[in-house]
């Protein structure tokens with residue numbers, strides 16, 4: 053029997069690839085192995101669920117069983133791959149060995165938590181990076197049965213989206229971050245400040261320019277001690293301090309990896325023959341974009357390659373739409389530091405253009421009513437991976 057194509061991971065990258073493959077080849081044996089429940093869900097919707105009061109079940113489009121049936125694949129859930137033997141072409145799962153003909157790693161990225169969470173606070177301090185995490189946080193909110201005081205640590209995309217969403221869902225949100233304004237990696241400071249002001253007008257408390265020192269139990273609360281000596285009391289804490297590509301499997305197998313992910317070329321091929329990677333775990337020709345459009349383009353290109361039509365992936369100038377209804381934000385951050393940011397507009401309606409010395413546009417950020425300029429500016433910006 054021919055060994056199947058095995059995809060490790062059933063997130064948007066793994067399942068997206070399985071769908072694209074099935075559209076081109078209806079018979080090839082495909083196995084997906086995933087450490088989680090294998091539910092087909094849209095991760096971007098996780099940070100919109102609390103405002104809409106969505107229970108976790110409403111976020112899953114279909115169960116693993118339905119997906120396996122629809123696609124004609126084997127989908128092994130709650131199964132963690134522990135090792136890759138490149139020579140024997142097998143995966144290690146406990147005592148079991150799974151043979152692969154070709155292998156795709158779509159293991160995503162995991163929350164990076166840069167401080168220790170005391171064991172006693174396990175049920176109070178959370179990260180939300182998948183549907184199972186959302187289930188746990190949702191259950192903790194439900195168990196409180198009232199408006200919760202939520203401290204969010206980190207003001208990047210994930211922290212800001214959950215801050216806006218939980219606040220819109222009726223909770224008291226405090227946002228803590230060491231930077232002086234929200235979304236420091238997507239927005240130049242004046243636009244970040246505009247977002248911070250919109251958050252404050254929306255009722256949130258911001259503790260910017262200070263970081264978390266310790267977390268401790270304080271009576272029935274969680275005490276969050278900050279670097280300036282101040283303190284926040286919360287019912288629940290949501291940690292959103294960044295994501296790190298899950299490269300451990302690839303690394304221990306000897307594949308080329310780095311801090312930005314598993315190194316792959318534009319055909320999504322790793323340094324080992326027959327082994328590919330895509331999605332949040334993959335650094336494609338030096339770029340790890342970590343959002344949906346790049347992984348969808350990668351899934352389409354890799355499906356062509358794996359069905360006998362070798363194809364390189366191309367990323368366009370695809371702006372990121374940040375889900376902060378208190379102040380709409382769109383950003384296409386430059387891939388290298390700009391010579392300057394040219395900022396226009398008034399109040400919360402701002403346009404920031406990242407330019408080179410010779411005034412070429414290499415990225416932009418928009419807030420408020422200026423987000424409508426996203427298509428026009430994206431057309432004038434070079435592609436992410438051309």
Ligand code: FAD
Pocket residue numbers: 060061062063064065066085086087088095096097098099131132133134158159160161180181210213298301330331332333342343344345347373375
């Ligand atoms: P993941 O979804 O992380 O999937 C990884 C899979 O690998 C999982 O199934 C996991 O169980 C499995 N796995 C890992 N290790 C193992 C192992 N050893 N053995 C077996 N299985 C394993 N992007 C946008 O473009 N627009 C948005 O609006 C947007 N909003 C977002 C909001 C939030 C809250 C977050 C967290 C992200 C958002 N993103 C957004 C980013 C986008 O969702 C991700 O880029 C994308 O979902 C990543 O998919 P993935 O399949 O690469 O990884």
